[in-house]
Amino acid sequence: MDSLKEFVKKYFGILIIAAAFVVSAVIVTVNNVQVADTQYVIKTGDTLARIAEEYQTTVEKLCEENYPDLSPAVPLTPGSKIKLPRESRAKLITVRLAHWNLEPGAREGVNLMIKRYTALHPNVRIVQEAIPESTYAQWYTTQMVGHTPADLMHEAGVAYPLLISYYIRYFTPLTEYVMKPNPYNKGTEFENTPLRDTIKDGLRSCYNADLQEYMTIGLAQHLVRMYYNKSMLKKVTGSDDPPKTFKEFMDVCALIAKEPYYDTAARKSIASYSNELVRLSAERQKKSSDAARIDAQIAEQRRMLDEAVRTGKRMMPIANSKYHMNAVENWLFNAITSKARTIVDYNHDCSVSAVEQYIAMKLKRIDMNYGPYRAKFEIVSNYCAYSVPGFAGLNRDDAVMSFIQSRSLFIPTGTWEAGMLQKQAEDNGFELGVMDFPYPGPDSPELYKYMEGPAFEDPWGSFKFAVATPESDPERRRTTIDFLLFMVAKDNNIALNDITGWPPYVKGAPAKGVLKYFVPHPDGVLPGMNFSIGGESVIKWQQLYTLYWVGQVSYDKFRADFEPYYLSRGYQDYLTVNKNWRRSLAADEKQLSIMRAKAMRSVNAEAAGDLWHKYRYVMMRPLTREVDVSYERALLQSAEQGNVSMGNAYEYSPGARARLGMPVQ
The missing domain is CATH 3.40.190.10 (Periplasmic binding protein-like II)
Structure with missing residues (x-):
């Protein structure tokens, strides 16, 4: 025993290093362990050859195991199941998902989706990473710059031009999957319906007009x-x-x-002191011999009750x-x-x-x-x-x-x-x-x-995820997209949002609890005020508006301070903003070069034609914006110089005025 202690003492450092090495080896082995399974759920884009390669078996053995339902001549149906040979093994695929929704229910809802998905695909492990909202934008940028993003990235709060550049360089467009039926809707009324048409807003809020692509897929819908x-x-x-x-x-x-x-805490304190006063008063009537002590306690309770009433929130x-x-x-x-x-x-x-x-x-x-x-x-x-x-x-x-x-x-x-x-x-x-x-x-x-x-009101899609898995790992990327499709399928999306407490994004989902009161106003009106011309004018507005909130300036004072400043500064502020806009042309050029390279490298004629169409659209956008800016600048300059005359935007005929109940002019 002494010799063993001496050995451990002498080689303690080496033993620690060896133990750390063994633990690391075990972790790596577990992460890459081949998981046995008996059934496999067909995913979008699957082929028998790919399944055989993944599970280290052959197409012949797959067909033999599923005879007569499976053969190389029979197309695979996404969402259907096939048996795997008993000796087949597959490596574990790890998918990371990151978001900033820390509200109760969000993480639990995602965990339910992970549990359901991994039950169908035991060779997949999904890790959820919940990042605080206050730091998510910085974390997002750091991950993208460091080439270490999660496979599913919740749409970030980074500057839009930067987000577009990330989308082009790192993310997978999802248009192909949006335009096809979701395999996980099999057995529902949406079995043969394109995914886009199963969503309340047609995934409109997930479409990026600048890239002409669906870059995200949302899982919920929000309203105020x-x-x-x-x-x-x-x-x-x-x-x-x-x-x-x-x-x-x-x-x-x-x-x-x-x-x-009073608030909850104050009400509890007041109720406690009041109940104690009632008890002491009853005791006072019974024990005349101890009256002095009880009277002192009653006086103290009354003092504390008065203090609670005075200071309670x-x-x-x-x-x-x-x-x-x-x-x-x-x-x-x-x-x-x-x-x-x-x-x-x-x-x-x-x-x-x-x-x-x-x-x-x-x-x-x-x-x-x-x-x-x-x-x-x-x-x-x-x-x-x-x-x-x-x-x-x-x-x-x-x-x-x-x-x-x-x-x-x-x-x-x-x-x-x-x-x-x-x-x-x-x-x-x-x-x-x-x-x-x-x-x-x-x-x-x-x-x-x-x-x-x-x-x-136009309710918007939320809890939107984009796929950032690199092209160098096609199997993980395919699994990532498949999991996203799994979460947006009707039954799963309803189950997810039952836990999060949010409105489901799919059509036909019943509103439960307080959510039934969230009915949008699609026939409402838009505001008729917009002083956000930019620059110093906006800063002046924000300063005065905040003072108006707290009652430190009247509306007449607000108007007297802001209106002259706005009219004297507005034109210059507009020019400053548009000067900054011109700086974004370099980013547009970078975007165009990437799109041009993708179109030139495409070996599929149809796909190349689609890419060239998108390239032409993006190329025209700066030119169109230049025309619009030139027109706006000409109008502003004419208004600044006082040599333009414009009437009201709309004029109503006597008949229209009568129908609308407007006074006849």
Whole structure:
């Protein structure tokens, strides 16, 4: 025994190195172990020769094992199963998936998909990597630059030109798979339907017009609404029916601000002190001999109760932050400005560009004293007055925490929060409700007269993944694409989103729980205000707008400070932005050279023709943009010099005015 101890002591370092080597060898062996299986699920693009090679067997043995259903002359059907020879073995394929959705349910939903997929394909191992949202863009860029991306990369928050360059160099276009039926939809009504036509928006949000390709496939769909604490609403108003109009919404907010409604922690403290006072009072009546001690305890409890009432956090009507203001800006505040399009929308595309806004302002066709603009800022002022104090400096998580702790009654956010808010509501003892945005109604005649309808909504695909597996590993890339198709198949996509709490992306999926209240407004209106001409003007707007949120400037002061600055700086800011745009031409040239090389290298005539078509489109884009910019610059210069005259964007005939109920001019 002593000699053994002496040996270990003498060669301890060598033994540690040897042990580390053995452990590493075991890990490598496990990662490359050949996994036995009895069945194989046919994937898109499979051939008998490829399957035989992967499982170290022969085509003859495969056909013999599956006789008479399988032969070299019978085409393979994706999604069907074949038996493998008992002695067949396959190496383990590892696929990495990375995303930034850390909300409860997201990782669990992906884990369910991994479990189901690996049950069908035991020779595949899938590793999920969840990266915090705050660092995902930097992590994404680092992985791409270092040539170490995950096989499935969640669409990143990097600059769009940089994302396009990554798509061209590193990612696999998915158009081929989008245009074919998904093999994992076998046995459903979508069995023979192209994948694109099984999705709610036809995968429109996954299509990249600059590359003329489907570069991602989404797994969920999102929309923004107003959530509310149904239990507290009933306590405040006597009913759990949410407010329908903006005035009703403001009336509920006023009730909360007027009465001392406390958050969950404060209510518990107040209830505890109150219950203790009741107990001590009952004890005081029974024990007259110990009255002095009990009286002292009662006095102390009353002091603590008064302190809890005085310092307890009271409920504020709206959980808000800078992040959440962006949501209501698009879906609530701007809807009332849509009438301005009849004046400003010169190119008749139903939206207002920054150039159109500046020209109309410069020619005095419209100004910030325009009725719908003033109405928007009135809504903003009233909304912000009932938001949590200091919301302009809070982040997304602060507002969510305020809501789930019952410190706020309302919170505007999207379906990506639905599952988490539902679970937190259950854990914190209140019922969650969802309501449409409260637009001005007939009970607010001074605002309602400007309303043309709710904001137009086009629900967008989300949880979108692109395939970054290198061409040098075709088997892993094929498996990666197959797993993505597996997750977007109808039954699997519904199961995935049942766990995430998000709306499924596939057609025909039933809405469950609070998600049934998320019905889009496809016939809504677009905003009629756009001051984002760029440069210093945008910075000035953001500074004044934030001050307006917190009540430090009035609208008249806002208008007096911003409008002259905007009219004097706007043209130069536009020129600066377009000077920066010209710098992107180098990136366009790089993109064109890559597309040209792919087209020239293609040996398939049909594929080459498609590549050349896309090349011509991308080549024309800078030229088309140059024409548009030249036209915009000419208009802006003429407006700057005051030598152009333009009327309203739309003119209505007397008959049209009569039909629309407009005053006859």
